[in-house]
Amino acid sequence: MDRAAARRLDGISDSRWAQRIDALRITEIFCSLQGEANDAGHVCTFVRLTGCPLRCHYCDTAYAFQGGQWQKIDAIIEQVEALGAHHVCVTGGEPLAQPNAVPLIARLCDAGYAVSVETAGALDIRPVDTRASRVVDIKTPASGEATRNRWDNIASLTAHDQLKFVICSRADYEWARARLGEINVPTGCTIWFSPSAGEITARELADWIVADRLPVKFQMQLHKLLWGDAPGY
Numbered sequence: 001m002d003r004a005a006a007r008r009l010d011g012i013s014d015s016r017w018a019q020r021i022d023a024l025r026i027t028e029i030f031c032s033l034q035g036e037a038n039d040a041g042h043v044c045t046f047v048r049l050t051g052c053p054l055r056c057h058y059c060d061t062a063y064a065f066q067g068g069q070w071q072k073i074d075a076i077i078e079q080v081e082a083l084g085a086h087h088v089c090v091t092g093g094e095p096l097a098q099p100n101a102v103p104l105i106a107r108l109c110d111a112g113y114a115v116s117v118e119t120a121g122a123l124d125i126r127p128v129d130t131r132a133s134r135v136v137d138i139k140t141p142a143s144g145e146a147t148r149n150r151w152d153n154i155a156s157l158t159a160h161d162q163l164k165f166v167i168c169s170r171a172d173y174e175w176a177r178a179r180l181g182e183i184n185v186p187t188g189c190t191i192w193f194s195p196s197a198g199e200i201t202a203r204e205l206a207d208w209i210v211a212d213r214l215p216v217k218f219q220m221q222l223h224k225l226l227w228g229d230a231p232g233y
C-alpha cells in the first residue's frame with residue numbers, strides 16, 4: 001500500500017487493538033428505507049463503518065472517512081435489535097477495511113437478519129459470510145479509483161450477490177459495457193447500473209441501456225429522491 005493509501009486508513013489504524021476487543025469504529029447506526037439494489041424499498045437498519053481507503057470523486061459519504069466511535073460487536077447488535085428492522089445493511093466508508101466487519105456480519109446472519117454488505121470491490125470479499133448479499137462495486141475510470149478494482153472478487157460471487165457500476169459519462173458506460181463482455185458473473189447475481197448524480201442524467205443512462213439491450217438492471221438511489229444527501233437516511 002502506498003503512503004497516501006495508508007494515510008486514508010488513519011481512522012482505522014488501530015484496528016489490531018480493535019480486533020482484540022471485538023470492536024469496530026462506527027459512524028452511525030440508523031433505520032431508513034434501503035434505496036439501492038435488491039433490498040430497495042425495504043425498511044432497513046444501516047450500520048455505517050468509519051474509514052475508506054478509496055477516494056471516489058463522487059463520494060457522498062465522505063463524512064464517514066474519519067471520526068466515528070469504537071463500539072463492541074455486542075453493543076452494535078443490541079442497537080440493531082432495538083431498531084427492529086429485518087433488513088440490515090453493513091456499509092461505510094468501506095466496511096471490509098475493518099477486520100471485525102467479518103464477525104459482525106456473521107453475527108447478524110446468525111441472528112436471522114437479511115444482511116447486505118456494500119463494498120467498494122477493492123478488498124477480498126471471500127471472508128464475508130455468504131449468507132449475506134455482497135453488493136460489490138466495480139469502480140469505473142471516471143470514479144478515479146478504477147485501478148483499485150480487485151477483479152478476482154468476481155470468481156467469489158454467488159447468485160445471492162450483486163455487482164454495481166456507477167456510471168459518470170458515456171465513456172464510463174462504454175467501458176462498463178466492455179467489462180461485462182469479459183467477466184463471468186454467476187447466473188442470478190444482479191448487475192446494477194446507476195447514474196452518477198449531477199454527471200449524467202438518469203434518462204441518458206436508461207436510453208443507452210435500452211438501445212444496447214444490456215442485460216443489467218437500471219437503478220436510481222431511492223433514498224436520494226426522498227431525502228437528498230442528508231446523513232442518517
Ligand code: SF4
Pocket residue numbers: 052053054055056058059060061062092093094120
Ligand atoms: S468506496 Fe465508497 S465510501 Fe469509499 S470513497 Fe468510494 S464512494 Fe466513498
